[in-house]
Amino acid sequence: MKVVFLLVPQLHLLDLAGPAQVFSTARDLGLDYELDYAAEQDDVPSAQGLPVRRTTGLPSLAPSDLVVVPGWRSHGFPQNGRLSVSVRTWLAAHHAAGGTCASVCSGADALGQAGLLDGRRCTTHHLLQDRLATRYPRAKVLKDVLFVIDDRVVTSAGIASGIDLALHLVATRHGPGTAAQIAREMVVYARRNGDDPQDSAMLRHRAHLSDVVHRVQDVIDARFTDRLPLRDLASTAGVSERTLTRLFGDATGLTPLRYQQLLRVERAEHLIGHGATVESAARAAGFEDARMLRRLRSRL
Structure with a gap:
């Protein structure tokens, strides 16, 4: 490009x-x-x-x-x-x-x-x-x-x-993990606002100073389609599950699971907007089927 x-x-x-x-x-x-x-x-x-x-x-x-x-x-x-x-x-x-x-x-x-x-x-x-x-x-x-x-x-x-x-x-071309890596290398706290189609969970919830939470977000951003147990994320950050949940909530207002779900829904929305079916978009975003995607879309 x-x-x-x-x-x-x-x-x-x-x-x-x-x-x-x-x-x-x-x-x-x-x-x-x-x-x-x-x-x-x-x-x-x-x-x-x-x-x-x-x-x-x-x-x-x-x-x-x-x-x-x-x-x-x-x-x-x-x-x-x-x-x-x-x-x-x-x-x-x-x-x-x-x-x-x-x-x-x-x-x-x-x-x-x-x-x-x-x-x-x-x-x-x-x-x-x-x-x-x-x-x-x-x-x-x-x-x-x-x-x-x-x-x-x-x-x-x-x-x-x-x-x-x-x-x-x-982020649109290469995924939120790549954008987050670039932001970290540039020592900027990625942020964003705007209309919903441009709003990004990855950048919207990065305007904080917790290095522990940033490290966990790096993992989720790069592997948001995978199953990521809380204990594994906590181990990555070197803290307990309880501490991670508390720090993540203080920094982002979300649990790690809800943050991952937001990234999945955004990815699916992007694919649907480019012509994918709901079913194929759900699978590509890490959902087992379209039912969970539809449920989360209605909530969010």
Whole structure:
């Protein structure tokens, strides 16, 4: 999979570096990612004064590839960030061919210029949300969310939320265990909010400081389809079953079993959303049959 970062003059370095670090770490773990940095000029000035050099022009892309537009110093979307016709056409053509286009912070304006926000839900930095809604009245701008996904158009809020967005995309492709491993390597506590389709149990219940619980969650994330007895999880963490249950509840509000069930249901929902039958999705998520899946879906 190719991940192409579109470099716009006055881009914010963290908007670029955060998601790039996620995919770079994924590549270090052996996943097949190729990172490119595209621009119409060789050197692109950043908002922080450090110029960034492109590695490519506007490359040809496959439908499986991802384009990410970092935000830039906008002060409410003035002249900074105005895209040329060729860049707007390139973005729109990639999406029309089945590709995914994402943005961080004010980078949502680039997707708007390409016509990709019309009729879709989106978000941006909290200081720019009203301006984005005024600028693109056909878009539905959501507030108080970290990111939004609508028909392969992915928008995220302020600067650091690009990390959450990238972790979500990795989790969707490779599972929550991989995303959790990347988050731990980056020393970030993965978190997320948003509409239910984007909400992830793995990231939603990782915003705590208990290393014992993180270690147990690592095991559950990687093996959520397996049968995981409480005694084995407690042994992994080096604590008693009673202590683990107490620590896990304090950190997440859940038992280890309920956390595992949430991951299973989310995996099944993802498969069903991509055309799988309820029965096959249930088996792939670790359920013996669809009855338990249906029961948990109705509860959750």
